Amino acid sequence: MNGAVELPLGTPELAFEAAGDAFVRRSLLPSGVRVLSERVPGARSATIGFWVAVGSRDEHPAGTGHPATFGSTHFLEHLLFKGTRTRTALEIAVSFDAVGGEHNALTAKEYTCYYAKVQDRDVPMAVEVLADMFTSSLLDPDEFENERGVILEELSMAGDDPADVANERFFEAVLGDHALGRPIGGSPETIRQATREAVHAHYVANYRPQDLVVTVAGAVDHDRIVEALTRALGAAGWDLDLSASPDARRSTSPAPLAPPKPLTVVHRPIEQVNLLLGVPGLVATDDRRSTLSVLNAIFGSGMSSRLFQQVRERRGLAYAVYSFGPAYSDAGLFGMYAGCAPAKAPTVAALMRSELERVAEHGVTEEELSRAAGQLGGASALALEDSDTRMSRLGRAELTLGEFQDLDEALRRIALVTGDDVQALAADFAARPFSLVAVGATDEAAFRGVVDETAPTTDAA
Known part of the structure; x- marks a missing residue:
């Protein structure tokens, strides 16, 4: 591979070799779903990630013409592990524990990722379970209230860590009222005020085919990944024959910032x-x-x-x-x-x-x-x-x-x-x-x- 490889949003298929004899493929499905894989020679495991370009910066306060969604991104990260139409929270956990796999999620300022790491033979299972979580979470009202308590405890733990406190205040001081200056996990106040209806609306608006990016690296067969993903998304009721373009990437022009707090x-x-x-x-x-x-x-x-x-x-x-x-x-x-x-x-x-x-x-x-x-x-x-x-x-x-x-x-x-x-x-x-x-x-x-x-x-x- 000589130079960086551009990833145009309108290109249906890309394939190229990378350093160390790795092989990268990218498929843009008709529904707007993007699948990227990197096959690594000699690997016996793979890590699978389901991504959306939605993070804490994309939430809205009340009175802005949008539903009040502060804290919704972090809430969803928790709730997608709490059960779907076909799997309970325990069954999701058992799916990975039974094969010695790992699964987790992260909320960041500009994206959310749900991921798993498994042996090569268990990749189709991981794709199926992650797809079920991503598309078919129940956002059960009782689980919603349980997770409200869990998230408040998580925030309390961070609030007791002076390094975490300093980091949050640093982003706020430098970036000011830019949305990137807000804490990723929300605040105790916004988590207490969050409603299931607002979080559900955030889920429906941002977890669509054109928002989904699936990346897999390690022991990878790209065609099998696409096949397993298509089957899982279809079983969830997504119309994969509907033609849609992927969501545009964010602007990369530097944003004007207010004077920092000294x-x-x-x-x-x-x-x-x-x-x-x-x-x-x-x-x-x-x-x-x-x-x-x-x-x-x-x-x-x-x-x-x-x-x-x-x-x-x-x-x-x-x-x-x-x-x-x-x-x-x-x-x-x-x-x-x-x-x-x-x-x-x-x-x-x-x-x-x-x-x-x-x-x-x-x-x-x-x-x-x-x-x-x-x-x-x-x-x-x-x-x-x-x-x-x-x-x-x-x-x-x-x-x-x-x-x-x-x-x-x-x-x-x-x-x-x-x-x-x-x-x-x-x-x-x-x-x-x-x-x-x-x-x-x-x-x-x-x-x-x-x-x-x-x-x-x-x-x-």
Whole structure:
């Protein structure tokens, strides 16, 4: 495979070889369902994912001309395991437990995925059960109320984790009123207010043939997957002869963002302060995303990174310290995290910012570039030993990127990144407005001068 392979929404069939003798196929069914598979030589298992490009950002508050659906995406993730017209919740669980398989789901900001990992011989069963869950969930009223309690407990657990709290507040501070700034799981208030009718309407509106993407990686026979899927969807009552086009992908033009909140402090009587400092980042399709990968590797990924060396190794100020750069269709972030004693928090925050500014001013060395390329290449190759990673890569390629990159193409793009590219991106980030979030036994005054705290937000929760 030379270069990335485009995935046009109107192309019925695609097939191509990928790195490591893998073979990728993509079929667009007449109903709008998309099926992507990656056959991996020597694999004895496969991971299957049922995706919809609907996440927490796609929910609506009351009074917007749409049904109030805050929390509905997370509710559905739970409810689709609670029984269909032909299977009870226990029977769904037994289907996978009886063959030693794994099954689960995840709700993200821009998509939801229901997935399973099984031996090659059990792939048709997994496709059948996942299809039944996806198309025919009862959303039983009693189960709905049970899961309301479960989700509230899940949110309470996250609320007791200061790192989770800091992460949620960081997205809110940087992305503001953009829908990506909302918490994925909803809030206790929105979960308490959610109704079965609203969640059911969300289900009916977004779980249609033209919304469904099925990705399978590992020990895969593409034709058998399509056959099993078609049979299962037909049994559920879907009209697969009805001609429909897949839903269009999201716009990848950067969204206008409100000015970020410079300083947010959440008071908690705990041993450490959880710090997050960062800026608005890149969208997922930005041409500089390979440069971002290299910058992140040099700056804050791994024990040889600048943040780790400066904050932990040389000064002993923190145990955990790293950087990260999540990217979405029309927005992104670049952030730095550290957990440290309250007395050290101002110094750590100032160091994180100054280290980024140092890269912006002085650039990086050729040794760092070489090390980053090796780190990224090795980590990617090791990750692709797992069919879960390959399955997720197919889903992201289809739903967000509109192109498939294999390992060789990813490494080729990384090799093209220069020191000037990294320095320019660091300078771009360093010139953007910073947001700092601190959760712990600290206050606003401790961070004076680290960010321009013209509008600090304090929360005693």
